[in-house]
Amino acid sequence: MRSRSIPIALGVLTVLAAGFVAGYTPKRHARAESTVPTRPRVAVVTPKVLASERVMVLPGSVQALEETVVYARVSGYTKRWLADIGDEVREGQTLAEIDTPELDQELEQAAAQLEQAKAAATQANAHRDYSKTTLERYRKLGSAGLASQQDLDQRRAQSLVDEADVGVAQANVAAHEANIRRLVHLKSFARVVAPFHGTVVSRTIERGALVTVGNTVPLFKIAATDPVRVLVQIPQDLSPSVQTGLGAKVSVREYPTQSFDGVIARSAHALDPTSRTMNTVVRVPNPSNKLLVGMYAQVSLTLPAPHRVLEVPATALLNDAKGVRVTTVCAHDAIRSIPIVIERDTGATIEVASGLDGGERIVKIARPDLRDGEVVEVVP
Structure with missing residues (x-):
């Protein structure tokens, strides 16, 4: 009985020893490896090269290609007006007519003064011719000893004075003629005309109203809206890439499904010191007048990156x-x-x-x- 228990005990000890060795050995290796310094593990990426062009959407403001306020150049009373708000007018088209009674009287007076100056010039010419004839007569009498030297000198001086009077009279005639031309030219401003092709934005003139020369009371405001200008501010980092002729897309919220093609027409070539942006003009055709002056717009630009x-x-x-x-x-x-x-x-x-x-x-x-x-x- 005792002889059989000994082999059993030895077998149990062998199994326990094998289990100890199997469990201790990995832990020993793990402790040994933990004492070796490890390097930090990192994931890396490579920079991605972006496209050479950059698309930007910037806010803009729609403005007229040309816009001006028409004032009176002559004083008078409004005779009639021929254009109203919303009318398209051509360059040189009559917008209104002004009655100028004071200017008409000045023109008549200037005409009378011109005739008077011409008469004075004729009289001066007659005096000059008479003085020349008298001077020649006294020269002959002086050579014959029938006239004194003093009389001869007096006639010579009178001839020079009469010659100068002719020049004064002719200059006076020229001055009156110039004055008449000035009044006639001023009279032409009684017809108020459109300075360029555009649309009448406002009219403040009424029949019978008194108008005066100057920029105090406007008569009409005219704007050219085909094409229109869209002003946009380009950031500093892309301002060197702005070139005349580059395309642009303009959109407004009133037409959400439609965009308008335009081109960069000009740029300031200088940055605003406050915002560090460059003022740029995008010109957009507007034949149907869908884009109204003063609209807020979004401008999409594709600009080449400067680097x-x-x-x-x-x-x-x-x-x-x-x-x-x-x-x-x-x-x-x-x-x-x-x-x-x-x-x-x-x-x-x-x-x-x-x-x-x-x-x-x-x-x-x-x-x-x-x-x-x-x-x-x-x-x-």
């Missing part, structure tokens, strides 16, 4: 006392921080203007604990 732009995840950005930067993994898996300049923050991604060349391996999720030169393990 290459790279895109990285927003999670890769570090922004602290050392500045804005991203963490890159060099060739030997060493960490290196690179400062960058942000072009645009879209929320999920960051568009980088400078600092990267596009071939870097960037740590996808930034870790402030990583230091330059530290070796990391790049996970697939």
